[in-house]
Amino acid sequence: MEAVMNLNVEQQKAILNGEPVSLNVAGTECVLLRKDVYVRLDPDYDTGPWTVGEMNLLADEAHEMISRTESHEH
Numbered sequence: 001m002e003a004v005m006n007l008n009v010e011q012q013k014a015i016l017n018g019e020p021v022s023l024n025v026a027g028t029e030c031v032l033l034r035k036d037v038y039v040r041l042d043p044d045y046d047t048g049p050w051t052v053g054e055m056n057l058l059a060d061e062a063h064e065m066i067s068r069t070e071s072h073e074h
Helices: 009-016 035-039 051-074
Strands: 020-025 030-033
Touching: 009 020, 009 051, 020 035, 030 051
Parallel strands: none
Antiparallel strands: 020 030
């Protein structure tokens, strides 16, 4: 099944630059990452299920990156 995702201009720019985008999908916090960036992740990286703490850290990092980008655009 293929889904269509509508991103705002800032989110599109972030994805084009290979940066993560924090999203909420039906109440679930997610991070969108370009496939080529994901594939380059360290192969020894633990790709098992993430803990809540790990997800929160990643979401916080993505939010900080997005906030910095948005603050520089204004």
